[in-house]
Amino acid sequence: MGLVVVGAAGRMGRTLIRAVHETPGASLVGAVEREGSPFIGQDAGMLAGVEPLDVTISDDPLPVFARADGVLDFTVPSATTVFAGYAAQARIAHIIGTTGCSDADDAKIAAAARHATIVKSGNMSLGVNLLAALVEQAAKALDAGDFDIEVLEMHHRHKVDAPSGTALLLGEAAAGGRAVALSQNSVRVRDGHTGPREEGTIGFASLRGGSVVGDHSVILAGTGERIVLSHHAEDRALFARGAVKAALWAHDRKPGLYSMRDVLGL
Numbered sequence: 001m002g003l004v005v006v007g008a009a010g011r012m013g014r015t016l017i018r019a020v021h022e023t024p025g026a027s028l029v030g031a032v033e034r035e036g037s038p039f040i041g042q043d044a045g046m047l048a049g050v051e052p053l054d055v056t057i058s059d060d061p062l063p064v065f066a067r068a069d070g071v072l073d074f075t076v077p078s079a080t081t082v083f084a085g086y087a088a089q090a091r092i093a094h095i096i097g098t099t100g101c102s103d104a105d106d107a108k109i110a111a112a113a114r115h116a117t118i119v120k121s122g123n124m125s126l127g128v129n130l131l132a133a134l135v136e137q138a139a140k141a142l143d144a145g146d147f148d149i150e151v152l153e154m155h156h157r158h159k160v161d162a163p164s165g166t167a168l169l170l171g172e173a174a175a176g177g178r179a180v181a182l183s184q185n186s187v188r189v190r191d192g193h194t195g196p197r198e199e200g201t202i203g204f205a206s207l208r209g210g211s212v213v214g215d216h217s218v219i220l221a222g223t224g225e226r227i228v229l230s231h232h233a234e235d236r237a238l239f240a241r242g243a244v245k246a247a248l249w250a251h252d253r254k255p256g257l258y259s260m261r262d263v264l265g266l
């Protein structure tokens, strides 16, 4: 399967190039960066610290998409929505790891999924997606009147969105287990005189600092006991391997919007 990495010079972009290079059945056929990037014209393999791959980083996505079977996209929401339209035009798979998308961005991605096979997830690792299944089960088993749910995340100092995509994915899993809508029951920020905790809400807290790849905990706090379900990502390679796996899964699958839990059968 011929894959394009967009945002090729980013932290995830370089990791994705290495993952594609290492995966049997996948090959890198294109690499894209934003217009004006100092990396345009460089060899993608050299940039990612592997051997030269004879793939030059381009700022013109359409001709690159035209010769590919899929695109791996860990960029920014404004770019991802544009790439979704191009992937739909080219009828290729679009694997979206970008987080921080607004409802309007998600609506554009859903529209593109009428023509493209899109896999979108706030976290492409097996561990987090298994954790989400466990959170759903725990939230279903424990009554909202007895157990409060809080999601805590910590990431590196460069991260620009909060709560993280993974925290929201875990919040959705908890809300699913409780059969409520997260949008109607979440507390994303607390500051000042907040009053007591409202029963049934799902709270979020975000920490930023250093080089933390991604730590997430879902805390189910009852009277006299706490259950803590956690995941610690130690290397971005696990997200990249998940994204390549999603692309191979999506190849020749019918158009639609899929999640990583679909890919992993969880």
Ligand SMILES: NC(=O)C1=CN([C@@H]2O[C@H](COP(=O)(O)OP(=O)(O)OC[C@H]3O[C@@H](n4cnc5c(N)ncnc54)[C@H](OP(=O)(O)O)[C@@H]3O)[C@@H](O)[C@H]2O)C=CC1
Pocket: 006, 007, 008, 009, 010, 011, 012, 013, 032, 033, 034, 035, 037, 074, 075, 076, 078, 079, 096, 097, 098, 099, 100, 121, 122, 123, 124, 125, 165, 239
């Ligand atoms: N779902 C998952 O499993 C994971 C998701 N992520 C998410 O992936 C995203 C990227 O993270 P990270 O790699 O750390 O961020 P980086 O900022 O390191 O990388 C983003 C890259 O995208 C580039 N870019 C921006 N606009 C465009 C454009 N229009 N066309 C092409 N490239 C563009 C940036 O270029 P420039 O810097 O020059 O602007 C940069 O090189 C985030 O949303 C993050 O939350 C991260 C890890 C795992």
Ligand SMILES: O=C(O)C1=N[C@H](C(=O)O)C[C@H](O)C1
Pocket: 099, 122, 123, 155, 159, 163, 164, 165, 166, 167, 213, 214, 215, 233
């Ligand atoms: O920005 C990151 O780095 C990460 N982003 C994703 C998120 O928002 O959850 C996934 C991972 O935790 C790393």
